[in-house]
Each structure stands twice: as structure tokens, then as C-alpha cells.
Amino acid sequence: MALSQHRLPATKLSPQRYYVDAKSSSPSARLPRSIRVEDGRLNKIRLGLHNANMRVVFDVEPDQKCQISLTSVTDGMIAEVTIASSSAPQSVSEPSLPASVGETAKQESPNEIPLAELAPQAALVWSQPQETTCQVTMWAELFGYSAKDMTDDDYDDDTLSRLQARVGGSLERELSSAYVLETRVQLEGDRLYYDAGEADEDTEVDLYEASLALSAPTWDLSVGKQRIRWGKSDQLSPLDSLNPEDLRQFMTLDLEERKEPSWLARVRKFGESFTLEAIISPWFEESELDYFDSDWALYRNLRQTILAHPDIPPSLKSYASALRVHERKPSNSLENMSGSVRLLWQTNQADFALSYRYGWETLPTIISFPVKNIDYNGDPETDPTALLTTAVLTDEAVEARYKRQKIVGLEWETVIDLIGFRGEVAYIDKIAFLSSDLTSKRRDVGHLVTGIDYTSETEWYFNLQGSWLRIFNYDRDLLYFEQDNVALLGEIRKPVWRGNLEFAIRYNYTLTDNSSYLQPSVVLKYFPNTTCEIGANFFSGQGETLFGSYDQADQVYVRLNVSL
Incomplete structure (x- = not known):
């Protein structure tokens, strides 16, 4: 620690x-x-x-x-x-x-x-709870989010609203002086709404978390639907791959907010200076992603752009409106299980971990797109009439598959004076990248993320990380990425008014293509169990870059969190 x-x-x-x-x-x-x-x-x-x-x-x-x-x-x-x-x-x-x-x-x-x-x-008065053999805790949380685009477009989803409610409880029981049993259950209701006519509205009521954990002095075991964090970096973590993500709002949400609990079984063995950890995922669970009709969709607002264009004939608009996606997911069988192992060890100076994961990529690989003979550069502002000039239309669906993925990683963390140093490096076999014909190509990558954080005596918090993503066997027709992608990312925070108000900015600047993402925010924490956040998301860059492709998605937002 x-x-x-x-x-x-x-x-x-x-x-x-x-x-x-x-x-x-x-x-x-x-x-x-x-x-x-x-x-x-x-x-x-x-x-x-x-x-x-x-x-x-x-x-x-x-x-x-x-x-x-x-x-x-x-x-x-x-x-x-x-x-x-x-x-x-x-x-x-x-x-x-x-x-x-x-x-x-x-x-x-x-x-x-x-x-x-x-x-x-x-004399010190300490109001510590009395020891009990059984402890029950209940909680409820309400999350409200609303975002409005800074520019109005006929083909865009200008407003996004989301309401989430979670109710949960935990029971912790001391079986003996050495063994503790804990169970956690949490239900979630999630309502996501876009104002665009073609965009899908989504309402879900689901079992968000359900786990059972047995702890002993030298080992522990947990099974169920749970969130397990690997990796040391913050907003970009190539080793944090055990749980799928909710990417329907892209990276405008914090990494921990995007990650979703999944069904896992974990056992850990604790030694004097090491921990050995093994995890099994009994079945595949994918990340949540929209394909069309959203600022954050895989194909952005490409379909809505076609539907709103005045020079495109009605027959072609009807064809675009009827585009469908056919996903094929791995079946729930023994051969499709995933396994992961990690060895953590501590020295006098630092903590380290070495890991290996044999699992599934949680994002789809597009093996076929129904519109053939197109050459798209990734820019959402591309004139669709020029894009479709040589296109060949078929009655196929967008065919999406999920593929196996192997990850080998090393992570580290230490503190020197008041500065924390941490990072991780991963070799990933393989990742799907979208290409100019709107299908995917899978490539091996190496990804290094490392950086520092520091909190001053006046409570300024600084976090600076560097990211280097290397794509092996690179093809020029891959969208949004170069062979080597170097970025600086992090955040700066400053609480005032005895912590009741906090100013912050998250940033991500890609040196390779000169694109960027900024998220300034102000958080009010004055009222008990309540936080209110007002902020903005700014994307900039050429349209064929990753952040530049979201340039029309600049927005202001408000978020309210209430916990009971």
C-alpha cells in the first residue's frame, strides 16, 4: 500500500x-x-x-x-x-x-x-461502533445527468438525459475470530434518453451487483457479479480489462463510472511480501456501445447525416434507415470461459504486479458492412453524397463478432517525498480498429501509461500521465490512429470553502495528431450526501482524428448525485 x-x-x-x-x-x-x-x-x-x-x-x-x-x-x-x-x-x-x-x-x-x-x-472521545458478529448496511443512490450540445444540428442528438437509481445492502458476519463472510447485493434502474428521432432510448432494471466473499488472515475468496480493478493508471488503463464498460457516453464519464460489475470468481493468497490472485469469468459479457445515431456511437451520426441531407434521394434514405446490426456472441460454455492470474509483490521502495489474461475483447469486431466499395476517412462532416458515389448497396446486415484476446501486463507504484509515481504497460493480442471500408482490422498493440500525482500543502492536486500506444503491422486505412500514438492526460483539482466547492479540469492531448479533449467542472459538496456538478466537454482536432471526430459533440452538462 x-x-x-x-x-x-x-x-x-x-x-x-x-x-x-x-x-x-x-x-x-x-x-x-x-x-x-x-x-x-x-x-x-x-x-x-x-x-x-x-x-x-x-x-x-x-x-x-x-x-x-x-x-x-x-x-x-x-x-x-x-x-x-x-x-x-x-x-x-x-x-x-x-x-x-x-x-x-x-x-x-x-x-x-x-x-x-x-x-x-x-482526553479523546472515540465513538467507535461496538463489535458485533453481524453487521448489516443499507444504502441508496440517485444519479441524474443532462447534457446539451453547444451547436444545434439537424442530424445530431442535441440533448442527452440519464437517470440512474441504485439500492443495495451488505451483510458482514464474523464466523470466527479468523473468518469473515460478507454478501453484497445492489439493484439498478437506468433510463437513457436522446432527443434524436433515430436514436434508441434505453430503459433497464437489472441486478447491478451480487457477491459473496469469505475472508481469512492469509487468503480470501469472492464469487458473484463484482467490480475488480487491475492496473495503476487513472482514466486510461490497458490492464483494467476484467469488467466491461458502458461506452454510450464515451469518455465523458470517469473510468470507474464507465466500468460495470460482471460475473467473476476470485481467490487471493497473501504472503509476507506478495499476493497471488486468480480470476475466472464463467461467461462472456460485452461492453455497452451504440452503433448508430449518437454522438458517441461507433459510426457517430453517419446515418442521421444521410437522413438529413437534402440531396440524397428518398430511396437511399429509406435504405439507410433500415440498416441493422447482427451480433454473434460467444456461447455460455466451458470452452468460452476466461481466466486471469496476477502476482503482486512489495519491496521497501515500490509495489509491483505481473499479470496475464486469456479472455475476450469486450468491443465488437465488424467483419462485414452492407455498403461496399466506399473509402471513408472518419470525418463525420464528410459529404455523404461524395461518399456514396461509388457505393454498392447490399441487403446484408452489419455483422459484428466478438474475438478472443490475450493480455500480458506489468504495473508499478511508489511514493518519493510527496510525489506518487505509478504506471502500467501491456502487450495486447489483439484489438479491433475501424478501417476506411467501415469494417474492423485486428492488430497486436503495446500500450504504456505512466505518470505522477502530487497534492500540495494548499490542497492543489496535480495528475500528469503519458500514454504511448504502438500498433504492430499497421495499415494506413485504419481510422483515427497512427502507428505510434503519444498523448498527455491527467487532471488538476482545487477544493475551496473547506472542501464544499471544488474546481477541476480533466485533459487529454494527443501529440501525434494535435487533437484534444478538455472537461472543466465545478462541484458543489455543501449539502449532506449530495454533490452537484456543472461542467463542459470540449473536443478539438481534425475530423479524421479520434477526438476531432467528436468535434460536433461539444456540450455543457449538469450532474446531481444523492446518496442515502
């Missing part, structure tokens, strides 16, 4: 704060999120998530100094806080803060000063 400590000086609006970040970790649901102390030295202890990291914040009086000592344990960490007063240092120990859903009980240590021995004015 990568850990980093920071100090923030007092301001007019904020007290002096010391905090510690546990990279890529989350607190147990049983721990309280805020503990009020107010003993003249320590005002409050706060626990939460910050940029996918677990953060523990100590609000300290201005004339006090605080030092945080961290001790890693098998399934979490123990934070010991020493506060220097005007007389002599005193030590206050905090209960174990787990790095995952599990929780480790605090152990007595002869080097820790018991709370009863502290001076009365320095």
Missing part, C-alpha cells in the same frame, strides 16, 4: 490540518466519517475518499504540532498520532483504518499511551 503524509497550514476559513493518504484504498463502511474531539489540541478527525484514495484528516489547533506514524497490517493500517503540546508530547492512537472493505481491530501496544493515562483536558 502506498502512503503519503501532508500538512496544511491554517487559513481564514480552515484550521491547521494534517492528513494522510492511502493510495487506491477505501475505508470500511463501519467506520464513522467524522469524530469531534475538541480537547484543546485536536478538534476533529475526518475520514473519507479523495481522488480514489482514502484520506484521514486531523484538524489541529494552530499552536500544536502533529506527527502521524503509520503501521501497515495484513488488511489495513494503524495510524498513531502524536501531538506536541506546550508541556510534553502526548500520544493518541486511532483504531485500525482498513485499506478495503474489511476492518482490523486495534491491538494494544506497549509503546502507545492508553487513553486513561492522558490528562483530563487531553
Whole structure:
């Protein structure tokens, strides 16, 4: 586990704060999120998530100094806080803060000063829940999203609205002092609406998550529909391939929001400095993707462009309107199962992982397109009359297939001073790329993503990553990609008003073709259990580049999240 400590000086609006970040970790649901102390030295202890990291914040009086000592344990960490007063240092120990859903009980240590021995004015009141053999947690979440294009086009879906609701619960039971059983269930309702006449509206009610996990001191086992994260990079992670994605809004959503739980069985064995992990996927699950009639569809708004063009005859418009897609998915059989293994090990300086996956590509390979003899450059603004001049029309469907895929990867993470270094590299056999005849060609690729992140004493967060995608056996007729594709991506965040308001910008700039994507946003967190985000998505570049092909999809959006 990568850990980093920071100090923030007092301001007019904020007290002096010391905090510690546990990279890529989350607190147990049983721990309280805020503990009020107010003993003249320590005002409050706060626990939460910050940029996918677990953060523990100590609000300290201005004339006090605080030092945080961290001790890693098998399934979490123990934070010991020493506060220097005007007389002599005193030590206050905090209960174990787990790095995952599990929780480790605090152990007595002869080097820790018991709370009863502290001076009365320095006494700490900790409202830790009483230990129970069975813990039940319920929750509900509501997500609302609405986006409006900045330009109105007759052939475009100018407005997108989405409403999601999730209701779930978990039960954690201690079978003995060494074994814990946990089950999680979550239902989801999802309504996606486009204002374009040809676009498909989608309403789903589904079992979003359902898993059963058994944990022991040296191993754990989980089965069910679950989200499992591999890889170290943030918004672009070639090793995070265990779960399919919802790509109906492309990359305008965060990676974790796009990923969907899938049916998996995982077993892990924990050693002194290593973890061995094995995962089986019993059947294939594809990513969600529109083929036509959306800003984010595989063929963008190509069909709507034809339907709205005044010079195209009605017979051809009728043909375009009737285009259909025939998908063939792998059957649910033993021979179509997927398997993955990963070895993680820790040194004094860094964490590493080596992985191999034998599975399926979750995006389709187009083996046949019904319109033949065309040469498309990928630019959605291409005049369809010129594109169809030499076209040969057939009564076939768009034939989509799903193919096997093998991935070998290495990932790493370390912290030097206050800067985190992490990354991953993958060799993938193979990925489907769209070509100029609107069918796919599959090619082997190598993909490196690595970068740094840093949080300043004034709570500025900087994330900078570099991406290099190399396509082997490259063909010039592949759309949107060169043989070597180099990009810079990341985000910058700054909370103000004691964390109640946050300004952020996500960016992705492709050096190879000079195209880019920017997502500035403002997030309001003032109201309990509620966040409201207002932002915009800006795409730029030539029409035949990946980001440039979405140039007409610039939009403003508002998002509301409520949790209970």
C-alpha cells in the first residue's frame, strides 16, 4: 500500500490540518466519517475518499504540532498520532483504518499511551461502533445527468438525459475470530434518453451487483457479479480489462463510472511480501456501445447525416434507415470461459504486479458492412453524397463478432517525498480498429501509461500521465490512429470553502495528431450526501482524428448525485 503524509497550514476559513493518504484504498463502511474531539489540541478527525484514495484528516489547533506514524497490517493500517503540546508530547492512537472493505481491530501496544493515562483536558472521545458478529448496511443512490450540445444540428442528438437509481445492502458476519463472510447485493434502474428521432432510448432494471466473499488472515475468496480493478493508471488503463464498460457516453464519464460489475470468481493468497490472485469469468459479457445515431456511437451520426441531407434521394434514405446490426456472441460454455492470474509483490521502495489474461475483447469486431466499395476517412462532416458515389448497396446486415484476446501486463507504484509515481504497460493480442471500408482490422498493440500525482500543502492536486500506444503491422486505412500514438492526460483539482466547492479540469492531448479533449467542472459538496456538478466537454482536432471526430459533440452538462 502506498502512503503519503501532508500538512496544511491554517487559513481564514480552515484550521491547521494534517492528513494522510492511502493510495487506491477505501475505508470500511463501519467506520464513522467524522469524530469531534475538541480537547484543546485536536478538534476533529475526518475520514473519507479523495481522488480514489482514502484520506484521514486531523484538524489541529494552530499552536500544536502533529506527527502521524503509520503501521501497515495484513488488511489495513494503524495510524498513531502524536501531538506536541506546550508541556510534553502526548500520544493518541486511532483504531485500525482498513485499506478495503474489511476492518482490523486495534491491538494494544506497549509503546502507545492508553487513553486513561492522558490528562483530563487531553482526553479523546472515540465513538467507535461496538463489535458485533453481524453487521448489516443499507444504502441508496440517485444519479441524474443532462447534457446539451453547444451547436444545434439537424442530424445530431442535441440533448442527452440519464437517470440512474441504485439500492443495495451488505451483510458482514464474523464466523470466527479468523473468518469473515460478507454478501453484497445492489439493484439498478437506468433510463437513457436522446432527443434524436433515430436514436434508441434505453430503459433497464437489472441486478447491478451480487457477491459473496469469505475472508481469512492469509487468503480470501469472492464469487458473484463484482467490480475488480487491475492496473495503476487513472482514466486510461490497458490492464483494467476484467469488467466491461458502458461506452454510450464515451469518455465523458470517469473510468470507474464507465466500468460495470460482471460475473467473476476470485481467490487471493497473501504472503509476507506478495499476493497471488486468480480470476475466472464463467461467461462472456460485452461492453455497452451504440452503433448508430449518437454522438458517441461507433459510426457517430453517419446515418442521421444521410437522413438529413437534402440531396440524397428518398430511396437511399429509406435504405439507410433500415440498416441493422447482427451480433454473434460467444456461447455460455466451458470452452468460452476466461481466466486471469496476477502476482503482486512489495519491496521497501515500490509495489509491483505481473499479470496475464486469456479472455475476450469486450468491443465488437465488424467483419462485414452492407455498403461496399466506399473509402471513408472518419470525418463525420464528410459529404455523404461524395461518399456514396461509388457505393454498392447490399441487403446484408452489419455483422459484428466478438474475438478472443490475450493480455500480458506489468504495473508499478511508489511514493518519493510527496510525489506518487505509478504506471502500467501491456502487450495486447489483439484489438479491433475501424478501417476506411467501415469494417474492423485486428492488430497486436503495446500500450504504456505512466505518470505522477502530487497534492500540495494548499490542497492543489496535480495528475500528469503519458500514454504511448504502438500498433504492430499497421495499415494506413485504419481510422483515427497512427502507428505510434503519444498523448498527455491527467487532471488538476482545487477544493475551496473547506472542501464544499471544488474546481477541476480533466485533459487529454494527443501529440501525434494535435487533437484534444478538455472537461472543466465545478462541484458543489455543501449539502449532506449530495454533490452537484456543472461542467463542459470540449473536443478539438481534425475530423479524421479520434477526438476531432467528436468535434460536433461539444456540450455543457449538469450532474446531481444523492446518496442515502
